[in-house]
Amino acid sequence: MKFFIDTANLDDIKEAKDLGILDGVTTNPSLMAKEGITGTAKINKHYAKICEIVEGDVSAEVISTDYKGIVAEGKKLAKIAPNIVVKVPMIRDGVKAIRYFTDNGIKTNCTLVFSAGQAILAAKAGATYLSPFIGRVDDTNWDGIQLIETIADIFEIQQFETEILAASIRNSKAIVESALAGADIVTCPLKSILGLLNHPLTDIGLAKFLADYEKGNKK
Numbered sequence: 001m002k003f004f005i006d007t008a009n010l011d012d013i014k015e016a017k018d019l020g021i022l023d024g025v026t027t028n029p030s031l032m033a034k035e036g037i038t039g040t041a042k043i044n045k046h047y048a049k050i051c052e053i054v055e056g057d058v059s060a061e062v063i064s065t066d067y068k069g070i071v072a073e074g075k076k077l078a079k080i081a082p083n084i085v086v087k088v089p090m091i092r093d094g095v096k097a098i099r100y101f102t103d104n105g106i107k108t109n110c111t112l113v114f115s116a117g118q119a120i121l122a123a124k125a126g127a128t129y130l131s132p133f134i135g136r137v138d139d140t141n142w143d144g145i146q147l148i149e150t151i152a153d154i155f156e157i158q159q160f161e162t163e164i165l166a167a168s169i170r171n172s173k174a175i176v177e178s179a180l181a182g183a184d185i186v187t188c189p190l191k192s193i194l195g196l197l198n199h200p201l202t203d204i205g206l207a208k209f210l211a212d213y214e215k216g217n218k219k
């Protein structure tokens with residue numbers, strides 16, 4: 001399973017990279033705004049900075065919602081760096097645009113996916129990645145992880161090549177559950193990635209080993 005970081009914060013991206021586990025980055029307009037990056041020119045410059053840090057795929061989201069606009073915007077985004085993936089919303093014109101990008105060798109991430117039916121459409125259009133938002137599904141009292149399981153089963157049966165990118169992850173437990181459910185990739189905030197490190201028995205065990213080492217060396 002690949003690890004993407006879900007942020008536009010350069011320090012967090014560098015920290016995840018330094019940890020040696022980073023395969024890519026996802027962003028969205030809300031994450032850009034959170035970092036105070038506004039306006040197309042600044043946003044595109046920021047994508048270029050992210051792509052300089054990370055070798056893996058970097059998802060850059062379009063703002064247009066009509067076919068022509070999505071295609072024009074996506075082509076510009078794809079020119080920023082070879083590892084840009086055009087992130088396209090799961091809407092009618094988005095599906096058409098994904099087919100265009102697929103046919104023209106531009107990678108895509110179909111975003112805002114909340115059902116297996118949407119997943120099938122995106123896969124049929126040839127999306128490189130598919131982003132089911134598991135946290136937001138949970139917010140509506142449905143089961144985000146079950147959605148990942150269902151999509152993974154369908155993709156296995158149908159031999160779809162689209163990779164399942166579990167998104168909207170809010171805690172470390174969801175990373176483990178996504179891995180078990182069949183996600184190809186998880187994209188998550190740095191906090192959730194670092195949370196995987198934690199176990200009280202590791203801390204207790206390490207403290208004991210170090211204390212015993214000190215005792216042994218004092219003799």
Ligand code: E4P
Pocket residue numbers: 006026027028111131133135136167168169187
């Ligand atoms: C990433 O591709 C998504 O845009 C992101 O994970 C959404 O996360 P949120 O539901 O926590 O905003």
